[in-house]
Amino acid sequence: MYTLPLPATQPPVLFEPPAIASADAELVAQLQAGSEAAFRTLVERFQNRIYRTVLALLQSPEEAEDVAQEVFVEVYQTIGRFRGEAALSTWLYRLATSRALKHRRRARAIKRFAYFTSLLGFDNHSLPEPADNEHPQAQLEGQQQVALLLVHIARLPDQQQVAFTLRHEQELSYEQIAAVLGTSVPAVESLLFRARKTLRTHFQPSLRHV
Numbered sequence: 710m711y712t713l714p715l716p717a718t719q720p721p722v723l724f725e726p727p728a729i730a731s732a733d734a735e736l737v738a739q740l741q742a743g744s745e746a747a748f749r750t751l752v753e754r755f756q757n758r759i760y761r762t763v764l765a766l767l768q769s770p771e772e773a774e775d776v777a778q779e780v781f782v783e784v785y786q787t788i789g790r791f792r793g794e795a796a797l798s799t800w801l802y803r804l805a806t807s808r809a810l811k812h813r814r815r816a817r818a819i820k821r822f823a824y825f826t827s828l829l830g831f832d833n834h835s836l837p838e839p840a841d842n843e844h845p846q847a848q849l850e851g852q853q854q855v856a857l858l859l860v861h862i863a864r865l866p867d868q869q870q871v872a873f874t875l876r877h878e879q880e881l882s883y884e885q886i887a888a889v890l891g892t893s894v895p896a897v898e899s900l901l902f903r904a905r906k907t908l909r910t911h912f913q914p915s916l917r918h919v
Contacts, residue, residue, distance in 0.1 A: 716881055724821060733797040740788045752781055759805045760771070765874040766809040768859050776812050780804050795888055802879075806871045813904045861911050869904040 739747035759780055764773035783804055791800060862870060868890060875881045875889060886897045 713912060723892075730796070734793070736792070737788065737797060739786075741791070748781075748785060751784065755801055756781070757842055758885040759801060762802065762805050762874060762879055765808045766806065766820075766870065767813060768863060773809075774828075776808050777805070780808055781810070786865060799885065799888045802875065803891075806875075806889065810871070825900065857911075858908070860906055865904050867898050869907075872900040875903040876901060 736751060737746055760773055762779040763776045764770060767773050844903055875886045883894045883897045887894045
């Protein structure tokens, strides 16, 4: 699954295959005309990918569902400003990762505020620690190693975490990730290299394949 920094130059345009690009253009035109059927088509086509991306960043199914819904609400409200500078999927991934990380930062800020107010005696209630193993994969496999891996992924710097998630959760190409982040392919390679290096220090030799 925070605002992605604007690049100094225009981000690379992610070119979809002609058939997909044509279908996207038609769908966007219908959305901008206010078609509810087109919006349902958009949700059906992308909801699983958007949810999984957000879930990988937040590691909470309930929060991921809420944020994914927010993403599609934002699409509905702002589709009129979409001009096709990037592929439709790229735009959606940008919205999803941005909203997920904003949500996480806001939750952390609330937690810090509650902690400091409790120290000052304004509030005797402490917030519970978030569960580290709410991700369905961790529940399914029931392995502490998986839960611990998710914890360390969540501790990566934001752009490293987004790049790692889009690569390993969504299986996007380096070019697609660069388009989502508004950066270059070498920058994506650097982000992934640093993310993998950090994770391997905690999980050698189990992450040699990452």
